[in-house]
Amino acid sequence: MSFYTKIVRPLLHIFPTESVRNFSLSALRIFGGSQLGEWMLSKIYGYRHPSLEREVFGVRFRNPIGAAAGIDRDARLYRQLGSLGFGFVEIGTITPKPQSGNLRPRMFRLPRHKALLHRMDHPNCGIEKAIDHLRRRAHGRKVVVGANIAVGSICPPENAAKEYLRTFRPLYQYVEYFTVNIWTLIGSGEEYGPEHKELIEEVLEAMFEFRRGQNDYRPILLKLSPDWSQQIVDDMVSILIDTPLDGLVVSDCSKQYETALTPKARAQMTDCLMxxxxxxxxxxxxxxxxxxxxxxxxxxxxxxxxxxAHDAQRLLDAGASLVQCYSALAYEGPAFAGRICRQMAAPARAAEKAARATRKSAK
Ligand SMILES: Cc1cc2nc3c(=O)[nH]c(=O)nc-3n(C[C@H](O)[C@H](O)[C@H](O)COP(=O)(O)O)c2cc1C
Known part of the structure; x- marks a missing residue:
């Protein structure tokens, strides 16, 4: 048990989930806001080893562990999250206009299950402010940044392609890849039909068209939901194969959480995602x-x-090239990314040590 899980976490859990989230992330932003703070965070929490580096969809990552969308939703924390040891940060979800999301309470924890429930509906500062925050990136691109983009909460399907372009275009030069969040368009997929597949192709085609006219190539990924039927998943895979889409983010929060709740909690935590x-x-x-x-x-x-690290390895062994986490930051604390990286690099470190010992004994 770490100091965080034994002492800090029980204290934080006295307070409402979203207040703790906002407090912790503000503290991280302020503390890591200066170069000295950033350096200290990376000395305390960060971990680097060449065996963790990899190139995926043409982008170089210093390790495969990323901060999932929803943590740095306003693009204000990516540098600090990089200092904590994350190899990449997916900012957003960013929508064209600022939106405040659903009313509070809208975020809950289920400590026995190490789970978080939420009905946030993408609160974020909107594209203009996000770009302001990203302009500071010019001073050094230490951590890979991807952007998770979506349409606003109310968007008729015929406007969807144009709405996505309103975030995609201005963000293009500031991030290394995009994740297209289509939850607002098809939700958990109960009403999914062929017209939705066409809509998604149309949305993506508008982005591909813009990308064709650019000097730099930005990979575009689609985020799947774990609740979608096999038909929807198959359609998304066929879009991946038939179009210039670059990859998938698998997957997202789930609506299947009722069995994890007591009847009392069920009444309070309606319409959530886990x-x-x-x-x-x-x-x-x-x-x-x-x-x-x-x-x-x-x-x-x-x-x-x-x-x-064991969980991350399971996803990598299943076929993932990179892994992201959200809830682990709440349950395992700020040392989480660095710790996973250290554990994942252990076999390579042991091999280096053995090679050194062999060289020494041969002398
Ligand atoms: C409170 C909360 C807010 C989230 N916000 C977003 C979001 O804005 N956009 C998005 O694509 N995913 C969002 N997610 C989903 C996460 O990115 C991730 O896919 C999901 O939580 C599963 O990862 P985990 O098990 O490590 O938490 C959110 C998750 C939580 C718990």
Whole structure:
């Protein structure tokens, strides 16, 4: 048990979930806001080892562990999250206009399950402010930044392609990849039909068209939901194969959480989505499924239920090239990303040590 899980976490859990989230992230932003603070964070929490580096969809990552969308939703924390040891940060979800999301309370924890429930509906500062925050990136691109983009909460399908372009275009020069969040368009998929597949193709085609006219190439990924039927998942995989889409993010929070709740909690926590530990099996299964469907020929970012190096390795073994986490930051604390990286690099470190010993004894 770490100091965080033994002392800090029980104290934080006295307070409402979203207040703790906002307090912790503000403290991180302020403390890591200066170069000295950033340096201190990376000395305390960060970890680097060459064996963790990789290139995925043409982008170089210093390690495969990323901060999932929803943590840095206003693009104000990516540098600090990089100092904590994350190899990449997915900012957003960013929508064209600022939106405040649903009324509070809208975020809850289920400590016994290491899960978070939420009905946030993408509160964020909107594209203009996000760009302001990203302009500071010019001073050094230490951590890879991706942007998770969506349409606003109310968007008629005929405007969707134009709405996505309103965030995609201005963000293009500031981030290394995009994740297209289509939850607002098809939700958990109960009413999904062929017209939705056409809509998604139309939305993506507008982005591909813009990208064709640019000097730099930005990979575009689509984020899946763990609740979608096999038909929807198959459609998304066929879009991946038939269009210039670059990869998938597998997957997201789930609506299947009722069994984890007591009847009293169920009354308060209606219409939520769940992230955290209970998602791991489904995430692994879905990664395996999509990877085998597309013959392991496109990159997948695995996300859902990762709480340890062992969990991250399960998703990588299932076919993911990178892994993201959200709930682990709340349950395992700020040392989480660095700790996972250190554990993942242990075999390479042991091999280096053995090679050194062999060289020494040969002398
Ligand atoms: C409170 C909360 C807010 C989230 N906000 C977003 C979001 O804005 N956009 C998005 O694509 N995913 C969002 N997610 C989903 C996460 O990015 C991630 O896919 C999901 O939580 C599963 O990962 P985890 O099990 O590590 O939490 C959110 C998750 C939580 C718990």
């Amino acid at each position: 992230g955290g530990s209970p998602l791991l099996d489904r995430t692994e299964e879905l990664i395996r499924y999509v990877c085998s469907k597309m013959d392991y020929s496109y990159p997948v970012i695995g996300v859902g239920g990762v709480m340890s």
